[in-house]
Amino acid sequence: MAGRLWSVAGGAALLCLLAAHGCTATTKHHKPPKPHKPIPSPSPSPSPGNASSSSSNSSSTVPPPPASIPGNGSSTSGGWLNARATWYGAPNGAGPDDNGGACGFKNVNLPPFSAMTSCGNEPLFKDGKGCGSCYQIRCVGHPACSGAPETVIITDMNYYPVSLYHFDLSGTAFGAMAKDNRNDELRHAGIIDIQFRRVACQYPGLTVTFHVEEGSNPVYLAILVEYENGDGDVVQVELMESIRAADGAATPTGVWTAMRESWGSIWRLDTNHPLQGPFSLRITNESGKTLVADQVIPADWQPNTVYSSLVQFDS
Ligand SMILES: *[C@@H]1O[C@H](CO)[C@@H](O)[C@H](O)[C@H]1NC(C)=O
Ligand SMILES: *[C@@H]1O[C@H](CO)[C@@H](O)[C@H](O)[C@H]1NC(C)=O
């Protein structure tokens, strides 16, 4: 397929020029994701000399996204909307080489994500708020398409102006839309029309999980929130510290402090005093339901460590 793709440098540079709010959008994140594989050219590749002149037209080829995506099947045709799909990374991989992505999730090649992952463009990634959202995708327009829905999760971003909704899928997820044994044939198409709809995430047997990020310390705590059933979008995270008595016993303060979204699904708290654990965490989902993970992070917490809660949203 290399022949169908632009060179990495040329394609990425050109797309940066073309993107109305493309590559620069990455600067909003503390850890700017690298541009992914070049997008297969949907038409004969324009020469770079034409890029700047056509940039003034990019808004006409990429209509502005609507305010929101239907969350359920109440709209026309069972809630399916049109999108375009590309893929990146290894053909049978999870997308990025490090099996992470702009949402901060790690090991997305392993369960529960199992490489069924995707970059979302702006209306899907939503500046990180879309991280962890689940979508069914299906393709019908290519002979190798099975038409059967597959579920993917947004774990990364890609703001190239490909279409109104653009899923830049892992090789695994792209191939999963194919009929049996025709994954490679479908991947060879490079860019295809698909349909998608939002679905509730389901993580059977898993509870909401908190990963204390590398670099956290007593006055800076960064937490990745993972595996929420349902919409998968956490809209608020709050933390409650403890008070440590002379005998060492810890009592919750009763005061919730809002954390703020750092990037992707990572929430941070910067304080002017050393934070005292154990910490309880309260998370709010898109429909306003809150869950409290009581003293989920112990007083002797460590960076780069996972703490599983006992709580989970209904899906
Ligand atoms: C733009 O591309 C067209 C063909 O795609 C070519 O004829 C034209 O000379 C190019 N213009 C510039 C400024 O490169
Ligand atoms: C913009 O697109 C229109 C047609 O859609 C075309 O006539 C015009 O030349 C284009 N302008 C530039 C600067 O590419």
Ligand SMILES: *[C@@H]1O[C@H](CO)[C@@H](O)[C@H](O)[C@H]1NC(C)=O
């Ligand atoms: C679908 O969503 C709309 C609002 O987006 C809501 O009013 C409606 O109750 C939902 N329907 C179902 C079946 O969840």
Ligand SMILES: *[C@@H]1O[C@H](CO)[C@@H](O)[C@H](O)[C@H]1NC(C)=O
């Ligand atoms: C939020 O959580 C509640 C309670 O678990 C659940 O019933 C609801 O479906 C969740 N909302 C969304 C949008 O997932």
